[in-house]
Amino acid sequence: MNKDIILSLAEELNFTLSEGEVENIVNEFHSLQDLLSLLETIDTEGVSEMVYPFESPLLTLRDDEVTHELSQSQALSNAHKVKEGYVSVPKVVK
C-alpha cells in the first residue's frame, strides 16, 4: 500500500483525502498487514466461502406484486433540488 494506491482508491470511492489522512492510512496499513497475515495461518484448501451465517435456505421467491410504494412527493422529499417532479442535477451532456 502506498500513497498512489490510496489516492486512486479514494477517487474510485468518490471522496478526497487530506495529506494527513493518506499518511495515516499508509502507516496503519503496515500494522494491519501483521493482522491480516494471520489469515494465512489457516489452511482453506477445499473450503468454500461463507457468505451468510448459516446455510438455511432463507431466500424465497415472492410473487411479483406491489406490496408498498412511495409517492412521488415522498420519494423526492429528501432531494436537494427538484424540478418538474424529478431530481434535478447539473446538465450531463454538454
Place this chain on the structure above:
Amino acid sequence: MNVNEAINRLKEIQSTTNACVTIIEHDVKTHEGVLSDVPIALKDNVITKGILTTGGSKLLSNYIPPYNATIVDKIKQAGGVIVAKTTLDELGMGGTGTASFNGPVKNPFDLTRQAGGSSSGSAVVVAAKAVDIAIGSDTGDSVRKPASYVGVVGTKPTYGRISRYGIIPYASSLDHVGYFTSDVRLAALMCDVLSGQDKMDHTSLPYPSTTLAPQLHDDVKGKVYGIFKEVLEAIDHPQTLKNFDAVCKALESKGAIIKTISMNETILRTCLPTYYIIANCEATANHSNLTGVNFGLTQEGEDVETIMTNTRTHGFGPLIRKRFVIGSYGLKDENQDKLFRKAQKVRRVIVNEFNRMLSECDGLIAPATTSTAPLLEGANMNVLSNAHLIAENYMVLANFSGAPSITVPIMPVDGLPHGINLTCKIEDEATMFQLALAIETCVKERL
C-alpha cells in the same frame, strides 16, 4: 418510568453523556399492547418516518425518512412510545462511541470513559435509567460490549430472527438487530415483540414471533454452561476472573454443570482480521448509495460526479473514509482471492469450530471484556496479543455464526460495571434467556 419522566431524564443526562441525537416529545401511543405507554429509545440507524435519522453521519444529518423500519411498526403496535434517537459511531462502524458526527458518548458511571460502541447512546439511556428498553444493532459486538461497559442487559438474537428492513446497514452478512434492557425478563419480552418473519426482509427467518417471556424460568439444574477456556486464559485482570468464578460457583450451587470447553487457538486468533476484511468490504459496497443526489447533505458541484465527491468528502468522517479505502482495497480484483474470499473461507473454518464448541454445552460463557470501559482516548493494547485478538474480540463469533448471544451484568470490576457474555445454539433463544436469567438471579442473590 412513564414517557414524561423518560423525556425529562433524557434531557437531564444529555449535556453530560451526549447519548441522543434527537429527543422526541411528540410521539404518542397508537395501540394497546404489552408495551403500552412504555418509553423506548432507538439507535439512530433505525429508520423512522418523519423523524430525523442520521446514522451518526454528517452526510445524513438532514435525512427525514418517508417510511418506518419494520421494528418501529412492531414497537408501535405493541403500544410503545418512541422518545429518542440515540447516538452511534458513524454508520455503526466503530466500537468506542467516539466517532459520531455529533460528538463522543460518555459513560454515565465515569464521564472520562467510553460507553463502547457502536450502539453507545442506546446503552447509556438504559444505564442512566431514562428508559428500560433501547434498540441497537450488533455487527461485531456493538450491543453486547457496550452492555458490559455500562451494566445493562444486551441481547442479539439469532441472525434473521428480527427484521432488518429499515435499518441502515453496515455489513449485511453480519448485521443483527439487538437491544438493551434493564433485565433479562424484559429482554425475552422484547424478542417476542420484535421477532417474526418479515416479507420486507428476505433474510428474516421463516418463523412467527417467539413466545418466550411467558414460559421463562431460571431453573438450570442439569444445564451445561461451557466456559470458554481461551478467553479466560487471555484475561489477566484478577477481579474480572474472581467475579466470573464466583458466578460459576453460584450457578453450580443451583445444579448447573460447569464444563471447560476449548477452541483451536490459531483459528480463534483469526477472528479479528476475518471480521475486519469482511465487514469493511461489505460496508464499502453497502454505502455506495450515499451520494447526495437523491438524499443526504448535498454539496454543490458542477456535475454529478463532483456533487458526489464533494458530498462524500464533506459528509463522511475520517474513520469511515479509512475503512472504505481498506474495504475497497480488499475488493480489488488482484486482492479479492487473498483477502475478501480468503476471509470468507476462514469464516467457515471459524464457524465450524465454534459450532462444535456449542454442541458440547447448552450455553457458552466468558467475561464479555477483559476489564471495564476504556478511557475516552482509547485503550493501549498490543494488537497481536491474545488479550486483544481473543478476549476483547471473541464475541464476533456470534455474528459469524448467527448464534443468539446476550451480555448480563454481574459484579463490578474496580467499581465500574462489567458483564458476562452467553452464547447458545442457533434459534435457541429459549435456552439463552433461561441460562441468562439464572446468571441474573445469582448476581442479585450475591449483591
